Amino acid sequence: DAGVIQSPRHEVTEMGQEVTLRCKPISGHNSLFWYRQTMMRGLELLIYFNNNVPIDDSGMPEDRFSAKMPNASFSTLKIQPSEPRDSAVYFCASSVWNSNQPQHFGDGTRLSIL
Amino acid sequence: QQQVKQSPQSLIVQKGGISIINCAYENTAFDYFPWYQQFPGKGPALLIAIRPDVSEKKEGRFTISFNKSAKQFSLHIMDSQPGDSATYFCAASGGTASKLTFGTGTRLQVTL
Numbered sequence: 702d703a704g705v706i707q708s709p710r711h712e713v714t715e716m717g718q719e720v721t722l723r724c725k726p727i728s729g730h731n732s733l734f735w736y737r738q739t740m741m742r743g744l745e746l747l748i749y750f751n752n753n754v755p756i757d758d759s760g761m762p763e764d765r766f767s768a769k770m771p772n773a774s775f776s777t778l779k780i781q782p783s784e785p786r787d788s789a790v791y792f793c794a795s796s797v798w799n800s801n802q803p804q805h806f807g808d809g810t811r812l813s814i815l
Numbered sequence: 816q817q818q819v820k821q822s823p824q825s826l827i828v829q830k831g832g833i834s835i836i837n838c839a840y841e842n843t844a845f846d847y848f849p850w851y852q853q854f855p856g857k858g859p860a861l862l863i864a865i866r867p868d869v870s871e872k873k874e875g876r877f878t879i880s881f882n883k884s885a886k887q888f889s890l891h892i893m894d895s896q897p898g899d900s901a902t903y904f905c906a907a908s909g910g911t912a913s914k915l916t917f918g919t920g921t922r923l924q925v926t927l
Binding site: 705 | 856857860861864904917920
C-alpha cells in the first residue's frame with residue numbers, strides 16, 4: 702500500500718515568494734492533518750480536515766498560511782508571502798476519523814526560505 | 816489542559832540497556848495514547864499505543880505502562896539497540912476526534 706505522499710521533498714525559495722506544499726493521503730482515510738516541525742517548537746498541528754472540510758485551523762500561524770482539500774485524495778498548504786521564519790519541515794498525515802485510529806505521516810517537505 | 820509533557824528531552828543508553836521515556840497529561844478526556852518513532856529525514860511512525868482500560872501493553876521489546884490515576888504513561892525499550900536511536904514522541908487524543916496532542920519529543924541515542 703502506498704503511504705502518505707508529499708511533494709516536493711525539499712523546497713528552497715526566496716522570501717516573499719509563494720510556496721505550495723502538496724499531500725496525497727492514504728486511500729480510504731477521511732482525516733488529513735498538516736503539521737510543522739522545528740527544533741524550537743517541536744511538532745505543531747496547523748490544521749486538520751475531516752471529509753474534506755476544515756475542522757480546526759487554530760494552529761495556522763497567520764493569514765499568510767492557507768490550506769485546501771478540494772477532494773479526498775489531495776490537499777495543499779500554501780504560504781504567501783513566505784518569510785524566513787517559515788523555514789521548517791512540514792508534514793502531512795492521514796487517518797480514519799476516530800480517536801483510536803493512528804495517524805500515518807508522510808516523509809515531509811523540508812522548506813527553506815532565504 | 817491540552818498539553819502533554821514529555822521527559823527527558825534527550826537520553827543516552829548503552830546497548831542492551833533499558834530506555835525509559837515519561838509523559839504526563841492533564842485532560843481527562845484523553846482516551847488514546849500512542850507513541851511515535853521518528854528517524855532523521857522521515858515522518859513519525861506509530862510504534863505502539865494504549866487505551867486507558869489497561870495498565871500495560873507490550874509489543875516485542877517495547878512496553879507502554881499507563882497510570883490513569885496519576886495521568887502518566889511511559890515507554891520502556893528493553894534491550895535497547897543502536898537501531899532504536901531515534902526521536903520518540905508521546906501523544907494523546909480523546910472523544911470522537913482524531914486530533915493528537917504531541918509531547919515535545921525525546922532524542923534517544925543507543926551507544927555500543
